[in-house]
Amino acid sequence: MEDYIGEIIRFTDMKQHKTLNEIVFEGIRKAIIKGILPIGERINEKEYAERMNISRTPIREALNRLEKEGLVECIPHYGVIVKKITIDDAKEIYQIRKALDILATKNAMKLMTKKQFEELRNLLEETEKLNEQNEDLDVVIKLFSEFNGKIYQYSHMPRLTNMVTKLREYLMRFRDISLRGEERRKKALSEHWMIYRAMCNQDETQVNMIIKEHLSYSEKFIIKEMEKQ
Template identity: 60%
Template sequence: MEEYFSKIVALTDLKQNKPLNEIVFEGLRDAIIQGVIPVGERINESIYSEKMNISRTPVREALRRIQEEGLVEYVPHYGVVVKKITIDDAKEIYQIRKALDVLATINAMKIMTEAEFEEMRHLLVKTDEADESGNVKLVVELSKEFNDMIYRFARMPRLDVIVKKLRQYLVRFRDISLTEDNRRRKALDEHWLLYKYMKQQNVEMLTAIINEHLDFSEIFILQTMERLEVSSKKEKENEK
């Protein structure tokens, strides 16, 4: 635990101007999603509260909320442990994402102003320039900004909150997918197509591009998860 607890403390910044319960919840949740706390690890309320120098109550409340999201589970006579995000979980997340992304994109398309379309076009140009210069980190950041922009222009804040939570489950794998040249260029081309068909108010083509975009991302991430599973099994076998 000592090896990764400094990272947990950094994610759980108690100096934030938020209620303590919310800070602890967000910090522990991020630590689990980002893989800082290993799968199968027991989360002991007493130890965590002692390390954070807080009472056990906010830790207990955070674990209750995290358990409701399915990120941890209670094992009788043992305690709360971190659950693994499975391939079936990833498939379900993508199925939901497809429906919600189509909803948000169509809603944005109907109400966006010319100024907002120009802001989107400018972002895509900036992303292409970053890609051409080989700045992969910036491409990843700007691609996230493009996805966020669609939800911002859709003016559906509740939907935005739901989708951001879904994205976080696969954040470790999503960024990997954009570091590969072929996948990254395809994703950027699809972003341009989304912009084009949003301007044309073409619902049919928008839906097709969104599904294709997420299908390709899903295949890549599932393959990555499968490779990591195989690698993990081999490591465990070697340890025996």
């Protein structure tokens, strides 16, 4: 049996300036989302507390919050297990993402300075250059995320940013798998360029259309990957 608790301990940063409850919650949550804790794995509250050298209360609180998020479920007479993220979950997340991404992008393009537009273009050029070299895919995938992150940053909508960050995390593992395909990366990069140009032109109609198409294509890839697994 793999030492999943050991992985979570290595994954949990106890040095953060946050409450213990929050640190434990974020550590277990990230482990589930990144696939460190597999679907169906039983989370033994007592064992986790002993291995992490803390009381059972933070573990219990974390599991309660994770159950509300739909990441774990309590099975009567058995315990808490990691819940599967379903295809219906993915479809719902993408439906919400389309609305939030369009809202953030429209707000950002109205508020962005000339320098910020240049930063966004430079980011796309760097992504294109590294993608053509086809070497360090981890860096390329990170730059794809930075493009989305900058748009949300420039939108000056922190609550919206927090919402979409949590939604993206659910499917991050599958999205990263899909972007490792050369064809998918080329298309995604082309769509990012189209979003950028529509923003430069302050064209809300184009922003609507391109983002919907961009996320619909991403959704198809991720659902296909989920079906394989």
